[in-house]
Amino acid sequence: MCTMIVEKIKIDGSGSGRAGWFALQQANISYDHPFNAPYEHALNIDFVNESQGLSARVAVELSEFAARELARSILSVLDIAETGGHIKKV
Amino acid sequence: MYTTDMYEGVLAETITMAGANGDTINAYLAQPLGKGPFPAMVLAHHMPGWDQWYREAVFKFAHHGYLTISPNLYFRSGHGTPEDVAVKVRADGGISDDQAVGDLAGAMEHIRTLSNVNGKVGIFGTCSGGRHAYLAACRNSKFDAVVDCWGGRVVMTPDQLTDKFPVSPLGYTRELDCPLLGLFGEEDSSPTPEQVNLHEAELKLHGKNYEFHMYPNAGHGFFYYDRPNYRQSQAVDGWQKIFTFLEKHLA
Numbered sequence: 001m002c003t004m005i006v007e008k009i010k011i012d013g014s015g016s017g018r019a020g021w022f023a024l025q026q027a028n029i030s031y032d033h034p035f036n037a038p039y040e041h042a043l044n045i046d047f048v049n050e051s052q053g054l055s056a057r058v059a060v061e062l063s064e065f066a067a068r069e070l071a072r073s074i075l076s077v078l079d080i081a082e083t084g085g086h087i088k089k090v
Numbered sequence: 091m092y093t094t095d096m097y098e099g100v101l102a103e104t105i106t107m108a109g110a111n112g113d114t115i116n117a118y119l120a121q122p123l124g125k126g127p128f129p130a131m132v133l134a135h136h137m138p139g140w141d142q143w144y145r146e147a148v149f150k151f152a153h154h155g156y157l158t159i160s161p162n163l164y165f166r167s168g169h170g171t172p173e174d175v176a177v178k179v180r181a182d183g184g185i186s187d188d189q190a191v192g193d194l195a196g197a198m199e200h201i202r203t204l205s206n207v208n209g210k211v212g213i214f215g216t217c218s219g220g221r222h223a224y225l226a227a228c229r230n231s232k233f234d235a236v237v238d239c240w241g242g243r244v245v246m247t248p249d250q251l252t253d254k255f256p257v258s259p260l261g262y263t264r265e266l267d268c269p270l271l272g273l274f275g276e277e278d279s280s281p282t283p284e285q286v287n288l289h290e291a292e293l294k295l296h297g298k299n300y301e302f303h304m305y306p307n308a309g310h311g312f313f314y315y316d317r318p319n320y321r322q323s324q325a326v327d328g329w330q331k332i333f334t335f336l337e338k339h340l341a
Contacts, residue, residue: 002137002218002242002280002310004183004250028181033137033217033310035173038318040279040310046177054170054178 003041006030015047015058022056025049034061043067099123100152102145107161107200110192115165117197118145120152126206129340132197132233133160134190134215134222136311139176140164143314151214154333156340157207161197163190163222184218186254187225194226198233210234210340212268214332215241217311221259227270228262235339237271237332240310242280245288263292270300271335273328275308275321303331 006028013024024047034042043066047058062070081087092098102120109115118140122128131151135144140162151158163185167178179185198211212235215223220241227236243250246258270293274286281289283304293300305312305324312321313328 004243006181006183008181028177030180032180035138035176040319044180046181048177048181050178054168054174057174057177059177 003030003032005032011047013047015049017056017058019055022049022052024058025051035059037061037063039063097124098153100149102149102152105159107159107196109161109165109196110189113166115162115193115196117159117161117200118148119157119159119201120148121157121204121206122152122155127208128155128157128206129336130157130159130198130201130204130207130211131336131340132194132201132211132213132223132226133158134194134213134219134226135160135163136215136217136219137176137180137184138217139172139179141172141176143316147214156212156336157201157204159197159201161193163193165193183252184254187222187256190222191226191229194222195230195232198226198230202232208340212236212336212340215239216313217242220244224266224270225259225262227268228259228266231265231267233268235269235271235336236266237273237335239273239313239328240275240278240281242278242310244281245285260289260292263289263298264296266293266296266298268299269335269339270298271332272300272302273331274302274304275310275312275324276304276306277309280310301335303328 008028011024011027014021015024026048028046030044042061044061049056105119106114107117144160148158148160164175164179213223213233214237216239220238221244223236224238227233244259308321308324309319311319313325
């Protein structure tokens with residue numbers, strides 16, 4: 001909690017955690033100390049469902065470069081899917 | 091100094107204690123065995139939570155002859171692995187300064203009730219715990235020494251102040267009533283060397299008893315042997331400075 005940079009968003013979907021698949025409820029995105037990645041700060045995403053307890057969690061800790069590439073790639077793939085008619089344009 | 095013919099023992103266990111607002115929380119307490127009386131330490135754990143490193147640190151202080159207690163500052167956020175709990179706290183934007191200061195004061199009061207304490211209680215913290223230790227020492231005159239290891243956000247800008255963090259710890263410096271030891275790394279980004287300089291200037295302004303050490307080739311958390319920021323020679327020197335400082339002020 002040395003930066004306190006965090007956003008929480010409501011999400012839908014499923015995540016595979018320690019006890020198998022569970023319904024996702026929320027994603028917590030922070031830029032702060034990671035627990036495992038070898039950086040002082042990392043872009044951390046925790047996909048959680050607090051109604052199922054604190055262990056219902058899927059975590060990633062990314063370098064800044066990896067996080068930006070991931071964000072770009074997610075949007076790119078969604079754009080391709082939309083162009084291909086797999087997603088209805090809003 | 092320890093010699094191999096000396097008796098040595100430590101009793102370490104989880105206990106409950108009264109924290110902020112009289113809430114019951116848990117804490118890890120380690121007591122050196124032997125006659126005493128012993129000086130005491132309160133440990134403010136870091137952002138990654140009430141984890142293994144902090145349990146080991148509690149034991150380390152006890153091994154050096156201090157009754158040592160580390161309250162679980164994240165108790166109210168639920169229970170799970172230390173990492174799961176810390177992630178919840180991180181998502182919630184941390185714990186409030188008032189709650190942390192209240193829990194640390196509660197730990198200090200708890201350890202003062204032990205029959206073998208010598209009446210002196212210091213406080214130590216790293217990372218967010220360094221900040222909490224400094225805040226607690228400024229806001230409670232019953233601490234007799236404070237060790238702040240790379241506490242970030244001691245110097246806060248007005249836009250960083252919120253309901254949870256209403257006052258920059260720097261603003262409490264005038265009220266600090268005990269000696270302070272600060273250990274920092276030149277390559278840290280929180281606190282930066284510039285922020286440490288601002289802190290030092292405020293301490294000088296108010297004529298406080300302090301010593302700061304800024305280590306070259308070290309960043310944030312250079313004591314953490316399980317992280318890539320670990321720096322062996324700086325960590326060894328830092329621990330020596332801590333125990334020399336505590337012996338001077340608490341023994």
